[in-house]
Amino acid sequence: MSSADWDEVKRLAADFQRAQLTTAAQRLTERNCVEIVNKLIELKLLDVVFTTDGKEYVTPQQLGKELLDELYVNGGRLSMVDLATSLNVSLGVITARTTDLLKSEKGLHLVLGQLITTSFLDSFAHEVNEKLIQDGVVSLNELSKTSDLPGDFLTDQMVRRIGKIIKGKQDETENWMIYTETFVQRNTAKLRGILSGIMRPTPLHQIINKVSQLSEKLFFSILKKLLSTKRVDGILSGSSRTSYYIPNMYTRAQVTYIERFMTGNGYVDLDAASRLGISEPKSFVQKRFPNQELVFLKSTCLGEQLFRQVKDSVEDSLLSPGWVDVGSLLPFGVSEDEVALLLQQIPRSPNSITLGSNIISLSIVESFKDRFRPLMDEQSIKDVESGKYVEIMTQIRAMEKKVKTAALNASELDSRGHKKEDRRKKAAGGKGGGGTQGRETKTKSTKKKYLAGRKDESDSEDEGTKQGEDLNHGKSVPTLSFLSVKEIVRRLENEEALADAPKEIFKAIAIRILPSLEEEYQIVVKKAYEIFVSEQVGRKSKDELLAKAKKLVCFLKLYTKGLEVFEDDDVKPQLEKYLLRNFGQEVINCLTEFFVVEAGIQDGKIADLEDKSLVAELMNLAKVSTASDFLRDVEKIIQIRVPEKELTEIFIKARESLETQLKGAEDSSDAPLFLHAFVLLSFSSINKSLLFASGKFVPQIITRLGKSLTAEDAAKIKTAQDSVMLHIKSKGTQGQVDTIYGDLKVLLKTFNKP
Numbered sequence: 001m002s003s004a005d006w007d008e009v010k011r012l013a014a015d016f017q018r019a020q021l022t023t024a025a026q027r028l029t030e031r032n033c034v035e036i037v038n039k040l041i042e043l044k045l046l047d048v049v050f051t052t053d054g055k056e057y058v059t060p061q062q063l064g065k066e067l068l069d070e071l072y073v074n075g076g077r078l079s080m081v082d083l084a085t086s087l088n089v090s091l092g093v094i095t096a097r098t099t100d101l102l103k104s105e106k107g108l109h110l111v112l113g114q115l116i117t118t119s120f121l122d123s124f125a126h127e128v129n130e131k132l133i134q135d136g137v138v139s140l141n142e143l144s145k146t147s148d149l150p151g152d153f154l155t156d157q158m159v160r161r162i163g164k165i166i167k168g169k170q171d172e173t174e175n176w177m178i179y180t181e182t183f184v185q186r187n188t189a190k191l192r193g194i195l196s197g198i199m200r201p202t203p204l205h206q207i208i209n210k211v212s213q214l215s216e217k218l219f220f221s222i223l224k225k226l227l228s229t230k231r232v233d234g235i236l237s238g239s240s241r242t243s244y245y246i247p248n249m250y251t252r253a254q255v256t257y258i259e260r261f262m263t264g265n266g267y268v269d270l271d272a273a274s275r276l277g278i279s280e281p282k283s284f285v286q287k288r289f290p291n292q293e294l295v296f297l298k299s300t301c302l303g304e305q306l307f308r309q310v311k312d313s314v315e316d317s318l319l320s321p322g323w324v325d326v327g328s329l330l331p332f333g334v335s336e337d338e339v340a341l342l343l344q345q346i347p348r349s350p351n352s353i354t355l356g357s358n359i360i361s362l363s364i365v366e367s368f369k370d371r372f373r374p375l376m377d378e379q380s381i382k383d384v385e386s387g388k389y390v391e392i393m394t395q396i397r398a399m400e401k402k403v404k405t406a407a408l409n410a411s412e413l414d415s416r417g418h419k420k421e422d423r424r425k426k427a428a429g430g431k432g433g434g435g436t437q438g439r440e441t442k443t444k445s446t447k448k449k450y451l452a453g454r455k456d457e458s459d460s461e462d463e464g465t466k467q468g469e470d471l472n473h474g475k476s477v478p479t480l481s482f483l484s485v486k487e488i489v490r491r492l493e494n495e496e497a498l499a500d501a502p503k504e505i506f507k508a509i510a511i512r513i514l515p516s517l518e519e520e521y522q523i524v525v526k527k528a529y530e531i532f533v534s535e536q537v538g539r540k541s542k543d544e545l546l547a548k549a550k551k552l553v554c555f556l557k558l559y560t561k562g563l564e565v566f567e568d569d570d571v572k573p574q575l576e577k578y579l580l581r582n583f584g585q586e587v588i589n590c591l592t593e594f595f596v597v598e599a600g601i602q603d604g605k606i607a608d609l610e611d612k613s614l615v616a617e618l619m620n621l622a623k624v625s626t627a628s629d630f631l632r633d634v635e636k637i638i639q640i641r642v643p644e645k646e647l648t649e650i651f652i653k654a655r656e657s658l659e660t661q662l663k664g665a666e667d668s669s670d671a672p673l674f675l676h677a678f679v680l681l682s683f684s685s686i687n688k689s690l691l692f693a694s695g696k697f698v699p700q701i702i703t704r705l706g707k708s709l710t711a712e713d714a715a716k717i718k719t720a721q722d723s724v725m726l727h728i729k730s731k732g733t734q735g736q737v738d739t740i741y742g743d744l745k746v747l748l749k750t751f752n753k754p
Helices: 003-019 030-042 062-074 082-085 091-104 118-135 141-149 150-160 181-197 206-209 216-228 248-265 270-275 280-287 304-319 336-346 360-388 389-427 457-471 487-492 503-538 542-566 572-600 612-621 628-639 642-665 671-687 695-706 711-728 733-752
Strands: 077-079 108-113 113-116 137-139 176-177 235-238 245-249 267-269 301-302 323-325 352-355 358-361
Touching: 003 503, 030 108, 030 141, 030 503, 062 082, 062 113, 062 118, 077 082, 082 113, 091 206, 091 542, 108 216, 113 118, 113 245, 118 137, 118 150, 118 176, 137 304, 137 323, 141 150, 141 216, 150 248, 150 323, 181 206, 181 216, 181 323, 206 245, 245 248, 245 733, 248 267, 248 270, 248 280, 267 270, 280 301, 301 304, 323 503, 323 671, 358 360, 358 503, 358 671, 360 389, 360 503, 389 503, 389 671, 389 695, 487 503, 542 628, 572 612, 572 695, 612 628, 671 695, 671 711, 711 733
Parallel strands: none
Antiparallel strands: 077 113, 108 113, 137 176, 235 245, 267 301, 323 358, 352 358
16 A cells, blocks of 8 residues: 555544544434435335334345345245345335346246245256166156145256256156166166066066056057067057056967867867967957858857858758757757857758757657647547546636636725725815814824735736736646656657657657647547537436426525515625626526427527527526516526425525535635635525625625624624735734634524524
């Protein structure tokens, strides 16, 4: 320093000392200073920023300089909150100043409330490069999680530095992956070694687990490149983790096996092909043999040559001996279902039928049926003369009557149920009473009291059939059997045409022809019965027919007397209609037959009678609507005098028949039939007459009996009726039914006492 400069320093020091020692005439307080600064800021003559504690001011330029210095000290990355704390200014001031800096400073970034400089990103890129050199691959997604930076921002910044700072390559399909060429080559060699050592189809997910460092897309790109360049010998089924890698040597082994098996045996076992690892055996075989007409069954594929052999054998065998077992022409292990499928594809003559795995000429089957026709005539005569046919017909009529009675009872109950339901709906429909004393009417819900499971009226016929089957305990309508399957098989075994046939074909033919034989036999036996009856009727004398007519008139008188009990009852017309429609028709038929026999007419036509007035009277009987008028007209036509003694005997026999019916119903546990017989017996005991009525009228008859009995006896009968209804609905127990039988029999004995 020169002497002149030193003198200048001394002079300035003296001036500074003199200024310090000088006292001012007027001094400003701190408050005055604050007010002056605020006024200057208000007049926009001064641009400063208050600190957080309000004791200091800082200019925007100084704040920006301090902000950059603080960011540099912290390595180029600092959050806005930490900056506001360090610089002792508010977050709003920092945010405003940061916005200005971002416009002027190109190397500054604001990310998730953090200021990041380019130097920080460069340093981060150096770290990524070191990791890439060490591992060979870097996932920017993982780095985004560990560095707390957005993935898109980090990926964009790191990709810009690839080739400059980061010595690697970005994955084309997954841009967040960076790897080195050495890494790709190393894993390619590893994958090629794994694939070369595989001997059978292997799921790709197992292979991917062996090279877990590779991403899935990079794995598939390397794998496809190896396959396209023939670096590995195999194929890929699919392009996902669930796909399989199939070595070509395995495929060649499959093809060789299938071709040799088809050449040597004429067919391919599709199940065996599946066990070899062929996922779609059918399409596989089709591709291997495109020029053959293959026949595919469920688990077997027949070659063209074998299928032709089967067709030729079928055609030849149908000519002689007239049948062929197709199953014997096929390889061992072909199931019956597959044989059935094959039979659908074999063209056959319309004169042949299929029975199981056998094809039989229709002519030979018809010839077998002809063998049994002479036997039908002999068997039908025996069944008719022995009474078997009459017994069967009696059972059928009894079952039909039972079904009809049950249907009528059910219809009656259903009608009652609908009426009760209508009354309930009417009661529940409105609110009772007007004015201040009106009350809302409530009704309890009514459980179904009648037969469960009944359908609409449109299904009444089906329902009646179902109830009939229930009453017969599921038994079918009895028929007169001709021959059993075993008997037919025994006779077929003696046929020369079936000398070499397997045992199964005998049973198949027997089952085939049995329904038609049985159907034909029913016609034959019916004709035999008609011939038998016509012969018997032709031998009937006039006296026999007169005795029968006399007996029917006795019954008619007793039935008419019984109807008089219902003189003031609405049910009487229904009972009369039922009596005339059933019993009255029998009387008309008997009278017609009597007069025809008396006139000596052979063909039995009433129109050939010479007495046309008699013909008119017989014809008019069917038009009478009341029982009393019908009885009067019958007595006028036949003019039979019935003694009172004979009438009493008929009455006693009728009661005995009802008692037998009552006993039979108890033995067979038929509660509805028991109640029906009991009601008719009780009526005859109380009123000394008979009543011709079906089960449909049982409730009305019980109501009428109640008027002639004590209240206690009437209650017992009503209780029995309710129990029977519960039993019909299958809600009652057998013990309750047994109790009904005992109670009603005791009650019946009291009615029979004189």
